[in-house]
Amino acid sequence: MAKAPAKASKTVTIQQVGSPARRPAEQRATLVGLGLNKMNKTSTLQDTPAVRGMIAKVAHLVRVVE
Numbered sequence: 134m135a136k137a138p139a140k141a142s143k144t145v146t147i148q149q150v151g152s153p154a155r156r157p158a159e160q161r162a163t164l165v166g167l168g169l170n171k172m173n174k175t176s177t178l179q180d181t182p183a184v185r186g187m188i189a190k191v192a193h194l195v196r197v198v199e
Contacts, residue, residue: 142179143179143180144178145177145180145185146175146178147167147169147175147178147188147195147198148175149170149173149174150173150194150195150196151193151195152172152194153170159190160190163187163191164191166187167184167187167191175198
């Protein structure tokens with residue numbers, strides 16, 4: 134029996150718009166986990182509940198790009 138082709142997983146693109154300077158270490162670590170470390174850098178990740186939670190934690194530092 135043949136497997137069905139895998140669905141294209143949804144992705145979300147985020148851009149860092151705020152500086153992690155003078156922020157708690159937890160927020161800086163969340164940015165690194167999202168693949169961000171410099172202003173205006175973008176990162177494309179799979180749209181999962183874990184990633185959405187990380188975005189919510191640093192919502193004041195990132196922007197979701199449509």
